[in-house]
Amino acid sequence: MADAARSPQGTRKTxxxxxxxxxxxxxxxxxxxxxxxxxxxxxxQSFFANPQRLSIMILQVSVVGIIAIGVTQVIIxxxxxxxxxxIVGATAMISMSLAQVSTYARAVYPSLTDLPVIxxxxxGLLTGLLCGVVNxxxxxxxxxxxxxxxxxxxxxxxxxxxxxxxxxxxxxxTDSYASLGVGLTPVIxxxxxxxxxxxxxxxxxxxxxxxxxxxxxQAARVxxxxxxxxxxxxxxxxxxxxxxxGIVVAxxxxxxxxxxxxxxxxxxxxxxxxxxxxxxxGRGSIVGTTIGMIIxxxxxxGFTFLRIDAYYQEMIKGAIIVAAVVADVHRQRKRLKKA
Amino acid sequence: MVSAQTLAAVARFKEKIRRDGLLTIEGIRKEFPxxxxxxxxxxxxKAGTVHALMGENGAGKSTLMKIIAGIYQPDAGVxxxxxxxxxxxxxxxxxxxxxxxxxxxxxxxxxMTVAENIxxxxxxxxRLGFIDHARMAAMTRDLFDRxxxxxxxxxxxxxxxxxxxxxxxxxxxVSYNSRILIMDEPTSALTDREAEHLFKIIRDLxxxxxxxxxxxxxxxxLFEIADEFTVFxxxxxxxxxxxxxxxxxxxxxxxxxxEIINLFPKVDCPIGDVILEVRNLTLPGxxxxxxFTLRKGEILGLAGLVGxxxxxxxxxxxxxxxxxxxxxxxxxxxxxITSPAVAMEQGIAFLTEDRKETGCFLILNCLENIQSALITxxxxxxxxxxxxxxxxxxxxxxxxxxxxxxxxxxxxxxLSGGNQQKLLIARWLLTKPRILILDEPTRGIDVGAKSExxxxxxxxxxxxxxxxxxxxxxxxxxxxxxxxxxxxEGHVAGFLDRAEADQVKIMGLAAR
Ligand SMILES: Nc1ncnc2c1ncn2[C@@H]1O[C@H](COP(=O)(O)OP(=O)(O)OP(=O)(O)O)[C@@H](O)[C@H]1O
Ligand SMILES: [Mg+2]
Numbered sequence: 060m061a062d063a064a065r066s067p068q069g070t071r072k073t074x075x076x077x078x079x080x081x082x083x084x085x086x087x088x089x090x091x092x093x094x095x096x097x098x099x100x101x102x103x104q105s106f107f108a109n110p111q112r113l114s115i116m117i118l119q120v121s122v123v124g125i126i127a128i129g130v131t132q133v134i135i136x137x138x139x140x141x142x143x144x145x146i147v148g149a150t151a152m153i154s155m156s157l158a159q160v161s162t163y164a165r166a167v168y169p170s171l172t173d174l175p176v177i178x179x180x181x182x183g184l185l186t187g188l189l190c191g192v193v194n195x196x197x198x199x200x201x202x203x204x205x206x207x208x209x210x211x212x213x214x215x216x217x218x219x220x221x222x223x224x225x226x227x228x229x230x231x232x233t234d235s236y237a238s239l240g241v242g243l244t245p246v247i248x249x250x251x252x253x254x255x256x257x258x259x260x261x262x263x264x265x266x267x268x269x270x271x272x273x274x275x276x277q278a279a280r281v282x283x284x285x286x287x288x289x290x291x292x293x294x295x296x297x298x299x300x301x302x303x304x305g306i307v308v309a310x311x312x313x314x315x316x317x318x319x320x321x322x323x324x325x326x327x328x329x330x331x332x333x334x335x336x337x338x339x340x341g342r343g344s345i346v347g348t349t350i351g352m353i354i355x356x357x358x359x360x361g362f363t364f365l366r367i368d369a370y371y372q373e374m375i376k377g378a379i380i381v382a383a384v385v386a387d388v389h390r391q392r393k394r395l396k397k398a
Numbered sequence: 399m400v401s402a403q404t405l406a407a408v409a410r411f412k413e414k415i416r417r418d419g420l421l422t423i424e425g426i427r428k429e430f431p432x433x434x435x436x437x438x439x440x441x442x443x444k445a446g447t448v449h450a451l452m453g454e455n456g457a458g459k460s461t462l463m464k465i466i467a468g469i470y471q472p473d474a475g476v477x478x479x480x481x482x483x484x485x486x487x488x489x490x491x492x493x494x495x496x497x498x499x500x501x502x503x504x505x506x507x508x509x510m511t512v513a514e515n516i517x518x519x520x521x522x523x524x525r526l527g528f529i530d531h532a533r534m535a536a537m538t539r540d541l542f543d544r545x546x547x548x549x550x551x552x553x554x555x556x557x558x559x560x561x562x563x564x565x566x567x568x569x570x571x572v573s574y575n576s577r578i579l580i581m582d583e584p585t586s587a588l589t590d591r592e593a594e595h596l597f598k599i600i601r602d603l604x605x606x607x608x609x610x611x612x613x614x615x616x617x618x619x620l621f622e623i624a625d626e627f628t629v630f631x632x633x634x635x636x637x638x639x640x641x642x643x644x645x646x647x648x649x650x651x652x653x654x655x656x657e658i659i660n661l662f663p664k665v666d667c668p669i670g671d672v673i674l675e676v677r678n679l680t681l682p683g684x685x686x687x688x689x690f691t692l693r694k695g696e697i698l699g700l701a702g703l704v705g706x707x708x709x710x711x712x713x714x715x716x717x718x719x720x721x722x723x724x725x726x727x728x729x730x731x732x733x734x735i736t737s738p739a740v741a742m743e744q745g746i747a748f749l750t751e752d753r754k755e756t757g758c759f760l761i762l763n764c765l766e767n768i769q770s771a772l773i774t775x776x777x778x779x780x781x782x783x784x785x786x787x788x789x790x791x792x793x794x795x796x797x798x799x800x801x802x803x804x805x806x807x808x809x810x811x812x813l814s815g816g817n818q819q820k821l822l823i824a825r826w827l828l829t830k831p832r833i834l835i836l837d838e839p840t841r842g843i844d845v846g847a848k849s850e851x852x853x854x855x856x857x858x859x860x861x862x863x864x865x866x867x868x869x870x871x872x873x874x875x876x877x878x879x880x881x882x883x884x885x886x887e888g889h890v891a892g893f894l895d896r897a898e899a900d901q902v903k904i905m906g907l908a909a910r
Contacts, residue, residue, distance in 0.1 A: 267783060271766070
């Protein structure tokens, strides 16, 4: 180069920016500390030094956490998925109906009982995949807003779940199917899903394309990214993860009901947004969502611990979701003001 | 009736600003995480003058202007307005104190009409308190008449060309009737003819004692309209002079700290076979019957006025918005280019004109921006990006183009405009195209980097890459092209060879 002293990165440096996940982690620590203090003050005991409480807390959120992982990549791509909860219901019904034991007289498919566990699992995942592909195709090719497309799927999948057994619950799974929900299995499944998605978003082309589309879909297209195909993939993955959650929920409860998973979509969106995933797309991470999920769990079990009435809990949950979105909008506004 | 007292006060104020100047800036410092953007800079703007602010990409020009417009708060330093120290708390505050700014990056709201954009937050209301759209349109028409613009006040901004958007921004800034007008690279999206128009507007404003801070990378503009100029380098003040006292070389020397010998280092290289042939390309209502050929190693300049639809032809060839009829033949084979992905398979690269809309991923970092096109085709195994290899390529290219940033992890919206442009050039050069389409490649790029980019383009041509270069800067078109195609209102107006081409001939064809 003509002038070596002037390297292109030769800007004088000051201190660097902190990763955004750090501030979310601080929020988690703050909330945890608050509950710990309140625990000692109001209940005379520790909130955290109670393994049973912790494991219940983690179990409670990890099923929705699996959905949140899928929803996170949808939101990063600039979309939204309202159909997750209904897909949980539909897949719970389908997989459970193929997982029943032969000793149960009123099985949905009397000739299809005692099947190896792989069959109900695959059937469930395929259902989720199908729903997701329909979502994605509608959004990518008909250009209807993700909100509308997935709202349609939300209603339709729930309707399907009810129609499937005319509203009857489906129960009595095989032991191997039931084992999918036993103990800490859901947590382990969550961890696997989270780790894989973390790697996918950070190191693969799939991840890079997802961020690019969320950041600027036009520029993504001009960069040679097949935006439509990528969107279909993103919603398909979200559908599969909702289905996985549905399979686990049914296994854990030893029964499937058409109403399962109601409101899970909102909880999953809330976890993502609390975890710093921006509703305007292009920003967010699995680490953030995982912290968001734990914040969610700590708050819920903290309220139970403090014996706050369940109705209040719902109201406060609503307030937290709104607060997280307000925080996101605020961040965006600050960004715009700068630009 | 205006009383004698008011008139006297106005006269006193005018006297005061003549004496003290409109705006004095001293010792301003501004730090961002990772960079010191400004360090002890100063500037003095006199009433009724145009003060040019010069400096390389990332020198801190826009940052200082944003401080003056109340967008950023300085970390240290004094701003004196009409002789009094002030703090400018917000853009609104600055506007109320008589400072309006035209931003480097277009800042209009795409889904609103031109009129709504101009009068935003000060819309005329009717008696019921609703927006009076008829009056708003009329006010816009008055304003446009005054400025001699022919843009429909009711058109949606998203339908305008970049140049038209720029003129709307200029009109909006003028409409505030401010005493100080900041123009951050207003002509980077304009052709000479519209720039002339803007200069006329500027001269009018000057006559009304308005002071203008004018940022540009186009040297000739400096001598055309600036009275004084100040140079920054790396966030520091270098010098202030009267424009008539210096030469172009002096300024470059001050800006870059070294001499730039040749702005258009064009080397003649052998021109090979036809690689791209376009036959009767038509998109009804936009362009018609476009036919031309492009050879290996050839640089074909594409000139024309704004509205000549040059960019649309490029977009059609790259599949952004494919043509309705006609044929594109690449390497002897007729190809249907339905999307940019297909075009890239054919070895085409396309640097778009509008870096904010179709270029940058503003919220992603430099690396992601540079590699986005490359990884659609290369350096991916089993879906996993070979990040080490890609990062190495990206930082080499960034270095070659002198991208100024603390590191490639920096978010692109924090980069200066010219550095964003360099990233986009890096993106496309990395894809190693056979056919390189450049739409305003050096828009907003400083002289030093410009000659470097020109050198790279010529170098690619020498290696056999075919280049189609759209540019509104005639010296660039003339200096770089082997052949020039001139367009006029969606038609090919004619071709000129390097030997015969000059500004007059190009304008003759372009304006007809
Ligand atoms: N919001 C920000 N955050 C971090 N760094 C910033 C921010 N805004 C500007 N910078 C940095 O400050 C420096 C000066 O930028 P500025 O935009 O003022 O340059 P400029 O002189 O206008 O350049 P150009 O000619 O390319 O427009 C650059 O290094 C840029 O990266
Ligand atoms: Mg700038």
